[in-house]
Amino acid sequence: MSSVRVLVGTKKGAFILSSDGKRKKWDVSGPHFAGWEVYHLAGSPKDPNRLMASQTSGWFGQVIQRSDDAGRTWEAVDNKFEYVGEPGMHQWYDGTQRPWEFTRVWHLEPTPDDPDTWWAGIQDAALFKTTDGGKSWTEFTGLRTHPSGPKWQPGAGGMCLHTILLDPKHKDRMYVAISAAGAFRSDDGAQTWKPINRGLKSQGELPDPNVEVGFCVHKIAQHPSQPDVLYMQKHWDVMRSDDAGENWHEVSGNLPVDFGFTIDVHAHEPKTVFVVPIKSDSEHFPLDGKLSVYRSKSGGDEWQAMTKGLPQADCYVNVLRDAMAVDTLDDCGVYFGTTGGQVYASSDGGETWEAIVRDLPGVLSVEVQTLK
Amino acid sequence: MIRVSLPFHLRNLAHVAGEVELEVAPPITQRRVLDALEARFPQLVNTIRDRRTQERRAFLRFFACNEDLSHDSPDAPLPEAVAEGREPYMVVGAMAGGST
Numbered sequence: 001m002s003s004v005r006v007l008v009g010t011k012k013g014a015f016i017l018s019s020d021g022k023r024k025k026w027d028v029s030g031p032h033f034a035g036w037e038v039y040h041l042a043g044s045p046k047d048p049n050r051l052m053a054s055q056t057s058g059w060f061g062q063v064i065q066r067s068d069d070a071g072r073t074w075e076a077v078d079n080k081f082e083y084v085g086e087p088g089m090h091q092w093y094d095g096t097q098r099p100w101e102f103t104r105v106w107h108l109e110p111t112p113d114d115p116d117t118w119w120a121g122i123q124d125a126a127l128f129k130t131t132d133g134g135k136s137w138t139e140f141t142g143l144r145t146h147p148s149g150p151k152w153q154p155g156a157g158g159m160c161l162h163t164i165l166l167d168p169k170h171k172d173r174m175y176v177a178i179s180a181a182g183a184f185r186s187d188d189g190a191q192t193w194k195p196i197n198r199g200l201k202s203q204g205e206l207p208d209p210n211v212e213v214g215f216c217v218h219k220i221a222q223h224p225s226q227p228d229v230l231y232m233q234k235h236w237d238v239m240r241s242d243d244a245g246e247n248w249h250e251v252s253g254n255l256p257v258d259f260g261f262t263i264d265v266h267a268h269e270p271k272t273v274f275v276v277p278i279k280s281d282s283e284h285f286p287l288d289g290k291l292s293v294y295r296s297k298s299g300g301d302e303w304q305a306m307t308k309g310l311p312q313a314d315c316y317v318n319v320l321r322d323a324m325a326v327d328t329l330d331d332c333g334v335y336f337g338t339t340g341g342q343v344y345a346s347s348d349g350g351e352t353w354e355a356i357v358r359d360l361p362g363v364l365s366v367e368v369q370t371l372k
Numbered sequence: 373m374i375r376v377s378l379p380f381h382l383r384n385l386a387h388v389a390g391e392v393e394l395e396v397a398p399p400i401t402q403r404r405v406l407d408a409l410e411a412r413f414p415q416l417v418n419t420i421r422d423r424r425t426q427e428r429r430a431f432l433r434f435f436a437c438n439e440d441l442s443h444d445s446p447d448a449p450l451p452e453a454v455a456e457g458r459e460p461y462m463v464v465g466a467m468a469g470g471s472t
Binding site for chain 2: 033034035036057058059060061062063076079080082
Protein backbone atom coordinates (compact mmCIF):
# COMPACT_ATOMS: atom_id res chain seq x y z
CA MET A 1 0.00 0.00 0.00
CA SER A 2 1.17 3.52 -0.68
CA SER A 3 2.34 5.76 2.08
CA VAL A 4 3.44 9.35 2.48
CA ARG A 5 6.34 10.98 4.27
CA VAL A 6 6.27 14.73 4.89
CA LEU A 7 9.66 16.31 5.55
CA VAL A 8 9.39 19.48 7.57
CA GLY A 9 12.22 21.94 8.17
CA THR A 10 11.66 24.39 11.02
CA LYS A 11 13.38 27.14 12.96
CA LYS A 12 14.41 24.63 15.62
CA GLY A 13 14.90 21.30 13.92
CA ALA A 14 13.49 18.87 11.38
CA PHE A 15 10.41 16.70 11.72
CA ILE A 16 9.29 13.71 9.68
CA LEU A 17 5.56 13.01 9.48
CA SER A 18 4.49 9.60 8.21
CA SER A 19 1.15 8.17 7.22
CA ASP A 20 -0.34 5.42 5.12
CA GLY A 21 -2.10 6.31 1.89
CA LYS A 22 -5.29 7.25 3.68
CA ARG A 23 -3.45 10.18 5.26
CA LYS A 24 -5.65 10.22 8.35
CA LYS A 25 -3.22 9.16 11.08
CA TRP A 26 0.22 10.68 11.28
CA ASP A 27 3.32 9.65 13.18
CA VAL A 28 5.69 12.48 14.03
CA SER A 29 9.41 11.92 14.51
CA GLY A 30 11.73 14.66 15.64
CA PRO A 31 13.06 17.10 16.35
CA HIS A 32 16.08 16.03 14.38
CA PHE A 33 18.98 18.48 14.89
CA ALA A 34 17.05 20.05 17.74
CA GLY A 35 17.71 23.72 18.23
CA TRP A 36 19.16 24.26 14.74
CA GLU A 37 17.42 25.94 11.85
CA VAL A 38 16.68 23.44 9.12
CA TYR A 39 16.05 25.45 6.02
CA HIS A 40 15.28 22.46 3.84
CA LEU A 41 15.31 18.71 3.72
CA ALA A 42 14.37 16.48 0.84
CA GLY A 43 14.47 12.87 -0.30
CA SER A 44 15.85 11.20 -3.39
CA PRO A 45 13.20 10.01 -5.86
CA LYS A 46 15.50 7.15 -6.82
CA ASP A 47 16.19 6.00 -3.25
CA PRO A 48 13.56 7.42 -0.91
CA ASN A 49 15.58 6.39 2.13
CA ARG A 50 18.29 8.85 1.11
CA LEU A 51 17.53 12.20 2.67
CA MET A 52 19.61 15.36 2.79
CA ALA A 53 19.10 18.24 5.20
CA SER A 54 20.46 21.76 5.47
CA GLN A 55 21.16 22.42 9.16
CA THR A 56 22.29 25.91 9.99
CA SER A 57 22.96 28.19 12.94
CA GLY A 58 24.10 31.71 13.59
CA TRP A 59 26.51 30.30 16.15
CA PHE A 60 28.01 27.34 14.31
CA GLY A 61 27.40 27.92 10.61
CA GLN A 62 26.36 25.36 8.04
CA VAL A 63 26.08 21.60 8.37
CA ILE A 64 24.74 19.22 5.73
CA GLN A 65 23.27 15.99 7.06
CA ARG A 66 22.62 12.82 5.13
CA SER A 67 20.45 9.87 6.05
CA ASP A 68 20.41 6.52 4.28
CA ASP A 69 17.60 5.10 6.37
CA ALA A 70 14.76 7.58 5.93
CA GLY A 71 15.85 9.78 8.81
CA ARG A 72 16.42 7.21 11.56
CA THR A 73 20.14 8.01 11.61
CA TRP A 74 22.08 10.89 10.14
CA GLU A 75 25.67 11.56 9.17
CA ALA A 76 27.20 15.01 8.74
CA VAL A 77 28.75 15.28 5.29
CA ASP A 78 30.78 18.03 3.68
CA ASN A 79 29.86 21.61 4.52
CA LYS A 80 32.42 23.28 2.28
CA PHE A 81 30.65 25.67 -0.06
CA GLU A 82 33.45 27.77 -1.44
CA TYR A 83 33.00 30.05 -4.39
CA VAL A 84 35.40 29.20 -7.18
CA GLY A 85 37.87 32.00 -7.87
CA GLU A 86 37.18 35.59 -6.97
CA PRO A 87 33.72 35.83 -5.40
CA GLY A 88 32.91 39.05 -7.24
CA MET A 89 30.59 41.84 -6.16
CA HIS A 90 26.85 42.29 -6.01
CA GLN A 91 24.60 45.16 -5.05
CA TRP A 92 23.86 45.74 -1.36
CA TYR A 93 20.65 47.18 0.07
CA ASP A 94 22.05 50.71 -0.06
CA GLY A 95 23.17 50.42 -3.66
CA THR A 96 26.85 49.91 -2.89
CA GLN A 97 28.79 46.90 -4.08
CA ARG A 98 29.63 44.10 -1.66
CA PRO A 99 31.46 40.80 -2.17
CA TRP A 100 29.61 37.51 -2.37
CA GLU A 101 29.71 35.79 1.01
CA PHE A 102 28.38 32.37 1.97
CA THR A 103 25.68 32.34 4.65
CA ARG A 104 23.66 29.14 4.34
CA VAL A 105 22.14 26.51 2.08
CA TRP A 106 18.52 27.34 1.33
CA HIS A 107 17.50 24.48 -0.91
CA LEU A 108 18.63 20.95 -1.71
CA GLU A 109 17.31 19.46 -4.94
CA PRO A 110 17.74 15.74 -5.61
CA THR A 111 18.20 14.48 -9.15
CA PRO A 112 15.69 11.91 -10.37
CA ASP A 113 18.04 9.06 -11.24
CA ASP A 114 21.01 9.18 -8.86
CA PRO A 115 20.68 9.36 -5.07
CA ASP A 116 24.25 10.64 -4.84
CA THR A 117 23.71 13.62 -7.14
CA TRP A 118 22.08 16.73 -5.66
CA TRP A 119 22.02 20.44 -6.34
CA ALA A 120 22.25 23.04 -3.61
CA GLY A 121 21.12 26.65 -3.76
CA ILE A 122 22.91 28.93 -1.34
CA GLN A 123 23.03 32.46 0.04
CA ASP A 124 24.76 34.56 -1.33
CA ALA A 125 23.24 33.20 -4.49
CA ALA A 126 25.17 30.44 -6.18
CA LEU A 127 24.60 26.90 -7.34
CA PHE A 128 26.54 23.88 -6.10
CA LYS A 129 26.40 20.19 -6.97
CA THR A 130 27.47 16.97 -5.33
CA THR A 131 27.86 13.70 -7.18
CA ASP A 132 29.09 11.70 -4.20
CA GLY A 133 26.23 11.96 -1.77
CA GLY A 134 27.41 15.16 -0.16
CA LYS A 135 31.05 14.24 0.46
CA SER A 136 32.06 17.20 -1.68
CA TRP A 137 30.32 20.15 -3.30
CA THR A 138 31.38 21.98 -6.45
CA GLU A 139 30.16 25.35 -7.61
CA PHE A 140 28.80 25.75 -11.11
CA THR A 141 30.14 29.23 -11.63
CA GLY A 142 28.24 30.20 -14.78
CA LEU A 143 25.35 31.48 -12.71
CA ARG A 144 27.17 33.63 -10.15
CA THR A 145 29.51 35.05 -12.76
CA HIS A 146 26.71 36.04 -15.14
CA PRO A 147 27.36 39.63 -16.32
CA SER A 148 24.24 40.79 -14.51
CA GLY A 149 25.66 39.63 -11.15
CA PRO A 150 26.73 43.10 -9.95
CA LYS A 151 23.06 44.15 -10.23
CA TRP A 152 21.71 41.34 -8.07
CA GLN A 153 20.66 42.43 -4.62
CA PRO A 154 19.42 40.73 -1.46
CA GLY A 155 15.78 40.55 -0.57
CA ALA A 156 14.76 40.94 3.05
CA GLY A 157 15.80 37.34 3.72
CA GLY A 158 19.19 37.69 2.06
CA MET A 159 20.37 37.07 -1.49
CA CYS A 160 19.25 33.48 -1.61
CA LEU A 161 18.98 30.92 -4.37
CA HIS A 162 15.81 29.22 -3.17
CA THR A 163 14.30 27.47 -6.18
CA ILE A 164 15.85 24.77 -8.35
CA LEU A 165 13.70 23.07 -11.00
CA LEU A 166 15.07 20.24 -13.13
CA ASP A 167 13.28 19.92 -16.43
CA PRO A 168 12.01 16.34 -16.76
CA LYS A 169 11.79 16.47 -20.56
CA HIS A 170 14.89 18.40 -21.57
CA LYS A 171 17.87 16.70 -20.00
CA ASP A 172 20.16 19.71 -19.69
CA ARG A 173 17.55 22.33 -18.90
CA MET A 174 17.06 23.69 -15.42
CA TYR A 175 15.68 26.78 -13.73
CA VAL A 176 16.68 28.66 -10.61
CA ALA A 177 15.21 31.65 -8.84
CA ILE A 178 17.02 34.18 -6.68
CA SER A 179 15.74 36.90 -4.37
CA ALA A 180 16.18 39.57 -5.53
CA ALA A 181 17.68 38.89 -8.92
CA GLY A 182 14.95 36.93 -10.65
CA ALA A 183 14.58 33.72 -12.62
CA PHE A 184 17.30 32.12 -14.72
CA ARG A 185 17.36 29.19 -17.14
CA SER A 186 20.19 26.98 -18.27
CA ASP A 187 19.97 24.77 -21.36
CA ASP A 188 23.40 23.22 -20.98
CA GLY A 189 23.43 21.52 -17.61
CA ALA A 190 24.08 24.65 -15.53
CA GLN A 191 27.16 25.75 -17.46
CA THR A 192 25.63 28.98 -18.75
CA TRP A 193 22.54 30.89 -17.68
CA LYS A 194 20.05 33.31 -19.14
CA PRO A 195 17.88 35.69 -17.11
CA ILE A 196 14.24 34.95 -17.91
CA ASN A 197 12.37 37.89 -16.46
CA ARG A 198 10.67 39.48 -19.46
CA GLY A 199 7.17 40.51 -18.51
CA LEU A 200 7.82 40.83 -14.80
CA LYS A 201 7.07 44.24 -13.38
CA SER A 202 8.04 45.81 -10.08
CA GLN A 203 7.36 49.46 -10.69
CA GLY A 204 7.93 50.50 -7.09
CA GLU A 205 11.43 49.08 -6.92
CA LEU A 206 12.43 48.88 -10.58
CA PRO A 207 11.15 51.85 -12.57
CA ASP A 208 12.80 50.67 -15.81
CA PRO A 209 10.26 48.26 -17.36
CA ASN A 210 12.93 46.56 -19.45
CA VAL A 211 15.35 45.77 -16.66
CA GLU A 212 16.95 42.34 -16.99
CA VAL A 213 17.36 41.43 -13.31
CA GLY A 214 16.48 42.71 -9.86
CA PHE A 215 13.13 40.98 -9.35
CA CYS A 216 12.14 39.48 -6.04
CA VAL A 217 10.92 36.12 -7.26
CA HIS A 218 9.61 34.17 -4.28
CA LYS A 219 9.01 30.76 -5.83
CA ILE A 220 8.56 28.99 -9.17
CA ALA A 221 6.68 25.74 -9.78
CA GLN A 222 6.03 23.53 -12.79
CA HIS A 223 4.17 20.35 -13.64
CA PRO A 224 6.33 17.51 -14.97
CA SER A 225 4.01 16.86 -17.90
CA GLN A 226 4.22 20.47 -19.10
CA PRO A 227 7.63 21.67 -18.04
CA ASP A 228 7.59 24.68 -20.35
CA VAL A 229 4.70 26.11 -18.33
CA LEU A 230 6.02 27.85 -15.25
CA TYR A 231 4.09 29.43 -12.40
CA MET A 232 5.66 32.10 -10.26
CA GLN A 233 4.77 33.77 -6.99
CA LYS A 234 6.64 37.02 -7.20
CA HIS A 235 6.90 39.46 -4.29
CA TRP A 236 3.70 40.94 -5.66
CA ASP A 237 1.95 39.25 -8.62
CA VAL A 238 1.30 35.66 -9.56
CA MET A 239 2.79 35.06 -13.01
CA ARG A 240 2.78 32.37 -15.67
CA SER A 241 5.07 31.60 -18.56
CA ASP A 242 4.05 29.27 -21.39
CA ASP A 243 7.41 29.28 -23.13
CA ALA A 244 9.99 28.13 -20.60
CA GLY A 245 10.33 31.56 -19.05
CA GLU A 246 10.91 33.57 -22.23
CA ASN A 247 7.84 35.68 -21.48
CA TRP A 248 5.71 36.06 -18.39
CA HIS A 249 2.18 37.34 -17.97
CA GLU A 250 0.24 38.05 -14.85
CA VAL A 251 -2.43 35.56 -13.74
CA SER A 252 -3.31 37.11 -10.39
CA GLY A 253 -6.86 37.56 -11.71
CA ASN A 254 -9.43 37.68 -8.91
CA LEU A 255 -7.04 36.97 -6.04
CA PRO A 256 -7.90 39.30 -3.15
CA VAL A 257 -4.20 40.18 -2.92
CA ASP A 258 -1.37 38.87 -5.03
CA PHE A 259 1.46 39.11 -2.53
CA GLY A 260 2.66 35.76 -1.21
CA PHE A 261 5.59 33.43 -0.94
CA THR A 262 4.71 29.91 -1.99
CA ILE A 263 3.14 28.33 -5.07
CA ASP A 264 2.69 24.75 -6.24
CA VAL A 265 0.96 22.68 -8.91
CA HIS A 266 -1.41 19.73 -8.50
CA ALA A 267 0.28 16.37 -9.15
CA HIS A 268 -2.15 15.25 -11.85
CA GLU A 269 -3.73 18.44 -13.17
CA PRO A 270 -1.09 20.67 -14.76
CA LYS A 271 -3.38 23.70 -14.76
CA THR A 272 -4.39 23.40 -11.11
CA VAL A 273 -2.29 25.79 -9.07
CA PHE A 274 -2.21 26.66 -5.37
CA VAL A 275 -1.11 29.89 -3.69
CA VAL A 276 -1.48 31.34 -0.21
CA PRO A 277 -2.14 35.09 -0.44
CA ILE A 278 -0.48 37.19 2.23
CA LYS A 279 -1.73 40.66 3.06
CA SER A 280 1.26 42.71 1.97
CA ASP A 281 5.03 43.04 1.99
CA SER A 282 4.63 44.99 5.21
CA GLU A 283 2.16 42.67 6.93
CA HIS A 284 3.17 39.05 6.46
CA PHE A 285 -0.05 37.36 7.49
CA PRO A 286 -3.34 36.36 5.85
CA LEU A 287 -5.97 38.95 4.99
CA ASP A 288 -8.35 39.64 7.86
CA GLY A 289 -6.82 36.85 9.94
CA LYS A 290 -8.33 34.19 7.65
CA LEU A 291 -5.91 31.56 6.39
CA SER A 292 -6.86 30.71 2.82
CA VAL A 293 -5.36 28.62 0.08
CA TYR A 294 -6.45 29.84 -3.31
CA ARG A 295 -6.76 27.30 -6.08
CA SER A 296 -6.99 27.93 -9.79
CA LYS A 297 -8.04 25.07 -12.08
CA SER A 298 -7.36 27.10 -15.19
CA GLY A 299 -3.69 27.94 -14.88
CA GLY A 300 -4.38 31.17 -13.03
CA ASP A 301 -6.62 34.22 -13.43
CA GLU A 302 -9.67 32.49 -11.92
CA TRP A 303 -9.07 31.62 -8.29
CA GLN A 304 -11.21 30.07 -5.62
CA ALA A 305 -10.65 30.29 -1.88
CA MET A 306 -10.24 26.84 -0.31
CA THR A 307 -10.81 27.43 3.38
CA LYS A 308 -12.65 24.41 4.75
CA GLY A 309 -10.71 23.30 7.80
CA LEU A 310 -8.41 26.32 7.89
CA PRO A 311 -8.67 28.94 10.65
CA GLN A 312 -10.97 31.77 9.57
CA ALA A 313 -10.40 34.12 12.46
CA ASP A 314 -7.43 35.50 14.37
CA CYS A 315 -4.83 33.71 12.25
CA TYR A 316 -1.67 35.74 11.74
CA VAL A 317 0.88 33.21 10.50
CA ASN A 318 2.89 33.28 7.31
CA VAL A 319 3.55 30.52 4.79
CA LEU A 320 7.10 30.71 3.49
CA ARG A 321 8.33 30.07 -0.02
CA ASP A 322 9.49 26.47 0.36
CA ALA A 323 6.69 25.43 2.70
CA MET A 324 4.21 23.86 0.27
CA ALA A 325 4.34 20.52 -1.51
CA VAL A 326 2.09 17.91 -3.10
CA ASP A 327 2.02 14.12 -3.06
CA THR A 328 1.32 12.00 -6.12
CA LEU A 329 -1.38 9.70 -4.78
CA ASP A 330 -4.51 9.39 -6.92
CA ASP A 331 -6.29 11.95 -4.77
CA CYS A 332 -3.50 14.51 -4.80
CA GLY A 333 -2.45 15.56 -1.33
CA VAL A 334 -1.45 19.16 -0.73
CA TYR A 335 0.59 20.20 2.30
CA PHE A 336 1.83 23.46 3.71
CA GLY A 337 3.47 24.63 6.90
CA THR A 338 3.13 27.92 8.73
CA THR A 339 5.38 30.13 10.76
CA GLY A 340 3.04 29.29 13.65
CA GLY A 341 4.16 25.67 13.54
CA GLN A 342 1.13 24.02 11.99
CA VAL A 343 1.35 21.68 9.02
CA TYR A 344 -1.94 21.53 7.15
CA ALA A 345 -2.82 18.77 4.73
CA SER A 346 -5.54 18.22 2.20
CA SER A 347 -6.06 14.72 0.86
CA ASP A 348 -8.59 15.86 -1.74
CA GLY A 349 -6.75 18.37 -3.87
CA GLY A 350 -7.39 21.34 -1.62
CA GLU A 351 -11.12 20.89 -0.99
CA THR A 352 -10.71 20.30 2.75
CA TRP A 353 -7.83 20.80 5.16
CA GLU A 354 -6.76 19.66 8.57
CA ALA A 355 -3.72 20.27 10.72
CA ILE A 356 -1.71 17.05 10.81
CA VAL A 357 0.60 18.53 13.44
CA ARG A 358 0.42 21.69 15.50
CA ASP A 359 2.80 23.69 17.64
CA LEU A 360 6.04 22.85 15.88
CA PRO A 361 8.59 25.64 15.64
CA GLY A 362 8.01 27.99 12.72
CA VAL A 363 8.01 25.99 9.50
CA LEU A 364 10.64 26.89 6.92
CA SER A 365 10.09 24.12 4.38
CA VAL A 366 7.82 21.22 3.51
CA GLU A 367 8.59 18.41 1.10
CA VAL A 368 6.61 15.24 0.44
CA GLN A 369 7.70 11.76 -0.52
CA THR A 370 5.08 9.45 -1.99
CA LEU A 371 6.16 5.89 -1.25
CA LYS A 372 4.66 3.09 -3.32
CA MET B 373 45.92 14.31 27.35
CA ILE B 374 44.14 17.57 26.58
CA ARG B 375 40.56 17.90 27.78
CA VAL B 376 38.15 19.90 25.61
CA SER B 377 34.70 20.96 26.66
CA LEU B 378 32.21 21.65 23.84
CA PRO B 379 28.85 23.42 23.89
CA PHE B 380 25.67 21.34 23.69
CA HIS B 381 25.10 21.59 19.95
CA LEU B 382 28.67 20.70 19.06
CA ARG B 383 28.64 17.73 21.43
CA ASN B 384 25.54 16.52 19.58
CA LEU B 385 27.15 17.10 16.23
CA ALA B 386 30.25 15.17 17.32
CA HIS B 387 28.15 12.47 19.01
CA VAL B 388 29.96 12.82 22.32
CA ALA B 389 28.48 13.06 25.79
CA GLY B 390 31.06 14.72 28.00
CA GLU B 391 34.48 16.21 27.54
CA VAL B 392 36.65 15.16 24.63
CA GLU B 393 40.19 13.97 25.33
CA LEU B 394 42.80 14.59 22.69
CA GLU B 395 46.43 13.68 22.17
CA VAL B 396 48.15 16.89 21.16
CA ALA B 397 51.88 17.19 20.63
CA PRO B 398 53.52 20.17 22.35
CA PRO B 399 53.61 23.10 22.23
CA ILE B 400 49.99 23.13 23.37
CA THR B 401 48.29 26.08 21.70
CA GLN B 402 44.70 26.89 20.81
CA ARG B 403 45.45 26.28 17.15
CA ARG B 404 46.95 22.85 17.79
CA VAL B 405 44.11 21.81 20.08
CA LEU B 406 41.48 22.89 17.56
CA ASP B 407 43.39 21.25 14.71
CA ALA B 408 43.41 17.99 16.69
CA LEU B 409 39.73 18.37 17.54
CA GLU B 410 38.77 18.89 13.90
CA ALA B 411 40.95 15.99 12.79
CA ARG B 412 39.16 13.69 15.23
CA PHE B 413 35.70 15.11 14.42
CA PRO B 414 35.68 16.36 10.81
CA GLN B 415 32.03 17.38 11.18
CA LEU B 416 33.21 20.20 13.45
CA VAL B 417 35.26 21.82 10.69
CA ASN B 418 33.94 25.31 10.04
CA THR B 419 31.64 25.26 13.08
CA ILE B 420 34.17 26.74 15.54
CA ARG B 421 36.56 28.51 13.20
CA ASP B 422 36.01 29.83 9.72
CA ARG B 423 37.48 27.20 7.43
CA ARG B 424 39.27 29.72 5.24
CA THR B 425 40.42 32.43 7.63
CA GLN B 426 40.74 30.19 10.73
CA GLU B 427 39.12 32.98 12.73
CA ARG B 428 36.85 32.19 15.67
CA ARG B 429 33.13 32.34 14.88
CA ALA B 430 31.67 35.51 16.29
CA PHE B 431 29.30 33.86 18.77
CA LEU B 432 31.85 31.45 20.26
CA ARG B 433 34.37 32.08 23.01
CA PHE B 434 37.41 30.16 24.23
CA PHE B 435 37.91 29.86 28.00
CA ALA B 436 40.40 28.06 30.24
CA CYS B 437 41.34 28.34 33.91
CA ASN B 438 38.75 31.10 34.45
CA GLU B 439 40.29 33.21 31.71
CA ASP B 440 38.83 34.37 28.42
CA LEU B 441 41.36 33.40 25.76
CA SER B 442 39.15 34.37 22.83
CA HIS B 443 41.33 37.26 21.76
CA ASP B 444 44.68 35.63 22.48
CA SER B 445 46.93 34.58 19.65
CA PRO B 446 46.00 31.07 18.48
CA ASP B 447 49.68 30.23 18.65
CA ALA B 448 50.23 31.37 22.23
CA PRO B 449 50.85 28.55 24.72
CA LEU B 450 47.79 27.49 26.70
CA PRO B 451 47.97 27.54 30.52
CA GLU B 452 50.01 24.77 32.05
CA ALA B 453 46.93 23.31 33.75
CA VAL B 454 45.35 22.77 30.32
CA ALA B 455 48.55 21.31 28.85
CA GLU B 456 48.78 18.90 31.78
CA GLY B 457 45.09 17.91 31.55
CA ARG B 458 44.16 19.30 34.95
CA GLU B 459 41.78 21.87 33.45
CA PRO B 460 39.68 21.71 30.25
CA TYR B 461 39.96 23.99 27.28
CA MET B 462 36.43 25.26 26.87
CA VAL B 463 34.62 26.18 23.66
CA VAL B 464 31.65 28.18 24.85
CA GLY B 465 28.60 29.53 23.06
CA ALA B 466 28.49 33.28 23.64
CA MET B 467 25.63 34.60 25.71
CA ALA B 468 23.14 35.56 23.02
CA GLY B 469 19.59 34.49 23.54
CA GLY B 470 18.55 34.96 19.95
CA SER B 471 15.19 36.02 18.66
CA THR B 472 13.40 32.70 18.27
